[in-house]
Amino acid sequence: xxxxxxxxxxxxxxxxxxxxxxxxxxxxxxxxGPPDTRDEVTAAVPPLVEEPPKTESASQEATLIEExxxxxxPARVRKASRPRKYKPSGTPRFRIFIxxxxxxxxxxxxxxxxxxxIRRLHRDDPIYLLSRKKSTEFIRRHRSLIGRDPIIAVxxxxxxxxxxxxxxxxxxxxxxxQRTPRxxxxxxxxxxxxxxxxxxxxxxxxxIRTELRRExxxxxxxxxxxxxxxxxxx
Amino acid sequence: xxxxxxxxxxxxxxxxxxxxxxxxxRRKRKLSDLFHVLGSEEADISAELVGMVxxxxxxxxxxxxxx
Numbered sequence: 001x002x003x004x005x006x007x008x009x010x011x012x013x014x015x016x017x018x019x020x021x022x023x024x025x026x027x028x029x030x031x032x033g034p035p036d037t038r039d040e041v042t043a044a045v046p047p048l049v050e051e052p053p054k055t056e057s058a059s060q061e062a063t064l065i066e067e068x069x070x071x072x073x074p075a076r077v078r079k080a081s082r083p084r085k086y087k088p089s090g091t092p093r094f095r096i097f098i099x100x101x102x103x104x105x106x107x108x109x110x111x112x113x114x115x116x117x118i119r120r121l122h123r124d125d126p127i128y129l130l131s132r133k134k135s136t137e138f139i140r141r142h143r144s145l146i147g148r149d150p151i152i153a154v155x156x157x158x159x160x161x162x163x164x165x166x167x168x169x170x171x172x173x174x175x176x177x178q179r180t181p182r183x184x185x186x187x188x189x190x191x192x193x194x195x196x197x198x199x200x201x202x203x204x205x206x207x208i209r210t211e212l213r214r215e216x217x218x219x220x221x222x223x224x225x226x227x228x229x230x231x232x233x234x
Numbered sequence: 235x236x237x238x239x240x241x242x243x244x245x246x247x248x249x250x251x252x253x254x255x256x257x258x259x260r261r262k263r264k265l266s267d268l269f270h271v272l273g274s275e276e277a278d279i280s281a282e283l284v285g286m287v288x289x290x291x292x293x294x295x296x297x298x299x300x301x
Contacts, residue, residue: 097283097292119295126294128287142279155272155280165277165284172270187268205271212269213262220258
């Protein structure tokens with residue numbers, strides 16, 4: 001390897017009189033931090049060693065200063081990251097069941113793609129996912145559900161605790177009747193929003209009939225005024 | 235001629251109104267089918283799901299788990 005002439009370019013070897021760079025400890029998970037903070041620390045801590053003699057040119061001097069600078073990072077004891085623990089905020093109001101026999105439909109694809117988000121949005125409520133086999137057997141016993149799945153069944157624990165399944169006790173979202181991805185996604189979003197905003201509802205049945213099903217004169221007016229996304233009711 | 239125009243207007247108005255009522259009714263039926271309220275008629279469906287939970291056949295979903 002040819003020797004570089006003195007002063008011809010930035011030298012890679014430490015020059016005489018310039019202390020070597022300190023040995024950088026190997027990176028571990030705890031010590032690796034975001035690059036921005038390291039740069040900030042680097043900028044904030046002034047150099048602690050003597051500067052090299054001012055005999056070279058200005059550009060080389062700047063390079064030398066950079067090379068010869070010893071930066072001592074303050075000792076930081078990084079706390080081990082705690083595993084995320086989500087504590088539900090109280091007694092779950094709803095029990096959610098997802099029944100999907102496996103039709104190759106757009107609704108099924110939309111549900112699969114958005115299931116993780118639905119789960120994150122409704123961590124307070126247990127979600128029971130029936131397997132394809134269990135769903136098929138279940139639907140075979142209740143034939144009125146054929147072709148309506150994927151179905152998201154929501155049981156209202158408050159209503160069921162009061163009168164069981166004899167009266168109102170929840171509702172189904174029959175996602176399978178939606179024919180386009182946009183319809184299915186809008187229905188899913190409406191469903192998720194409704195559940196999240198009506199956790200403390202005193203009369204869930206009334207809320208479902210007015211806000212989701214748009215029953216009554218007011219519902220008719222809202223449909224006329226296009227307050228209901230046209231694509232859901234189409 | 236005027237009378238014919240009046241009759242025609244009334245008929246067209248009635249048709250428009252009928253279509254409006256039909257369209258509202260159709261959308262309401264679609265919404266009712268989409269968001270189906272559970273009552274006593276669906277008691278057996280819900281009871282079976284509840285039974286599956288209580289017997290342990292169904293467990294709450296966790297990442298990687300499926301009934």
